[in-house]
Amino acid sequence: GIGSQVALTSASGGGLDVWDLGSGKLLRGKDGPVRRFAVVDGSHVVVASDARGGRKHELSVWSWRTGETIMKVPMKNAFRSLTACPSRGYIAGGDEKGRVYFWDSTTGWLLQAWDAHYKAVTAVRFSPDGTFLLTAGADAVVNGWLISDIVLLRPTDAPSPYAAFPANHTLPVQALAYATGGPCALAVSGGLDGVVSVLDVAKKATLGSVTAGxxxxxxxx
Incomplete structure (x- = not known):
């Protein structure tokens, strides 16, 4: 059976493997090529797969416990970033054309899709309390979006950024992270320019930046 602790791994261009940390055994695998994956809840992961063998790019929700695919959606463009919000059941991903997609994983419904960046969406992250979605792009911009705006707007109405941080980076932003905490939790962005910035998304403010080596x-x- 599956133990209480597992690890999920994916090699570049390969599949997704599930390992039992207690025994070190390979429990299950999903065919690739997997580009990105994120944990949805205690049993499921969302997987973005690249096109292959005449198939389109694909987004799917997969149970690592049973090996069953719960949801499968063909995508026009390859995903560059992917994240999930387990507390609220949302999934967000960004493609190579600058577009962000927002799903309800409990229903499989695509709630919104909009042009969020001028270039590829390189990173996406939910705030710990599920208030904000943070996106970053190859356009060197970080945007903060209110999830309530995304959910309540009609699919034909694109959301507007709650907060925008266009001046912190000069090269593509590759990574985003959130500190633990409530609505005032701070976020961090990191880019190819070596700059790491601390962001207070709720206050729409950059608190400081440092340059890595x-x-x-x-x-x-």
């Missing part, structure tokens, strides 16, 4: 590719929460 090289390009920032990831941030750990």
């Amino acid at each position: 090289s390009a920032v590719q990831c941030l750990v929460e």
